[in-house]
Each structure stands twice: as C-alpha cells, then as structure tokens.
Amino acid sequence: MTRNEQYQALMQLYKKETANKVVDMEAMADWCISRGVTLPKPKSARDLLVAQLSDAARAEYRQDPKTGLSYRANHALRMTKADGRQLTLWVDIEDATRPQMLLSLTNRRQQMVGDAVHLKIDEMIWNNHHPDEEPIQQVMDFTEDVEERLNSPGFGSNDAAA
Known part of the structure; x- marks a missing residue:
C-alpha cells in the first residue's frame, strides 16, 4: 500500500x-x-529552500508598460532526466527562447486540460449519484471567461495576478 x-x-x-x-x-x-501514526520525515533545510525559491519564482509578476497587464515573470521548464528523475528549471520570460516558452506554456495548458477532465468526471459522477437533483453542468469552453476577465475593470494590476 x-x-x-x-x-x-x-x-x-x-x-x-x-x-x-x-x-x-x-x-x-x-x-x-x-493513534501513533508515524510522522513523515521532515524535509532538509536545503529542500525547504528549494521549495521556497520555486514558490518565489512562481509568484513573481510584472506589469507590462505597454498594455498595463500583469504577467508571470518566471516560467517552469519541467523535464525528465535520463535516470527518470524530474527536474524543473526556471527561465525569465524576457530571456526565454521560443522553444523554452512553448514548452512552459504547453505544460501549463496540459495541466489545465487535466484539471478540466477531472472536473468533468467529478461533475458526471456527482450527477449520476444525485439523479433527483438538478444536474450540475459546467461549461468547458473558457473563451468567454478569459475575455471577460481580460476586460474586467482592474484586471492586470499586480493585485489581480496574486
């Protein structure tokens, strides 16, 4: 187990x-x-620092002077080493090559697709288990949501990104 x-x-x-x-x-x-459950072994100080550095990189947003939009400054490049271990490198959007940016954006999009698939499955299961209630129907096309958010007052400020 x-x-x-x-x-x-x-x-x-x-x-x-x-x-x-x-x-x-x-x-x-x-x-x-x-009840005596064995506590997990704490991470090393180095491992905690790595996690905190990654969190800080992920949380850094900047404001585009031309559009006023807030954007993510650092992008994760997730890859697998020859020995099977996963590695995440970080690149500043200003320094990212097209292949690096494409990899980062594609990985993030795939995470969104995975979340959407599980959301739809959870919706289907709940609806099947509650046939006497009004079914929940989540719209999976986010085009209008994205446009609405991009055009909402105050969107793009540093506060909206966090």
Missing part, C-alpha cells in the same frame, strides 16, 4: 470514527498523531 493509500484509508477511518463528513486536515492530523 502506498503512502497516499495509507493516508486515504486513515481518512476513511477518521470519518467513520468521528462521523465527520467534512474533514479538517489539522484535526485529522492530531487524531492520527494520537
């Missing part, structure tokens, strides 16, 4: 024992600790 599968089983047991259908993970963590 993987660690995730173990945690999922613990969550089912927690919900059964507490009768909570909505789970507060902090309360569940305390419940797990009180």
Whole structure:
C-alpha cells in the first residue's frame, strides 16, 4: 500500500470514527498523531529552500508598460532526466527562447486540460449519484471567461495576478 493509500484509508477511518463528513486536515492530523501514526520525515533545510525559491519564482509578476497587464515573470521548464528523475528549471520570460516558452506554456495548458477532465468526471459522477437533483453542468469552453476577465475593470494590476 502506498503512502497516499495509507493516508486515504486513515481518512476513511477518521470519518467513520468521528462521523465527520467534512474533514479538517489539522484535526485529522492530531487524531492520527494520537493513534501513533508515524510522522513523515521532515524535509532538509536545503529542500525547504528549494521549495521556497520555486514558490518565489512562481509568484513573481510584472506589469507590462505597454498594455498595463500583469504577467508571470518566471516560467517552469519541467523535464525528465535520463535516470527518470524530474527536474524543473526556471527561465525569465524576457530571456526565454521560443522553444523554452512553448514548452512552459504547453505544460501549463496540459495541466489545465487535466484539471478540466477531472472536473468533468467529478461533475458526471456527482450527477449520476444525485439523479433527483438538478444536474450540475459546467461549461468547458473558457473563451468567454478569459475575455471577460481580460476586460474586467482592474484586471492586470499586480493585485489581480496574486
């Protein structure tokens, strides 16, 4: 059983024992600790620094002087090494080559598609499990949403990007 599968089983047991259908993970963590669940090994200070540096890179936005739009300054280049390990490099949008930018944007688009597929599956499953209720129908064409957001008052400021 993987660690995730173990945690999922613990969550089912927690919900059964507490009768909570909505789970507060902090309360569940305390419940797990009180039952002797082995705590995960903490990350090293170096690993924490790597994660914080990546978070800071991801969070940096700039404002385009020409359009006034806020844009992501740093872009992730996710790749797999020959030994199978995943590696993420970061490139500033001003320095990115076309192939680098295409890779970054394509990866982000694929993440969005993956999220949309799972959203649609979750919608279908919920609708199937609740046939007596009005079905939930999420529109999967985001064209109008994107246009509306791009043209909404105040969009593009640094506050809107965060």
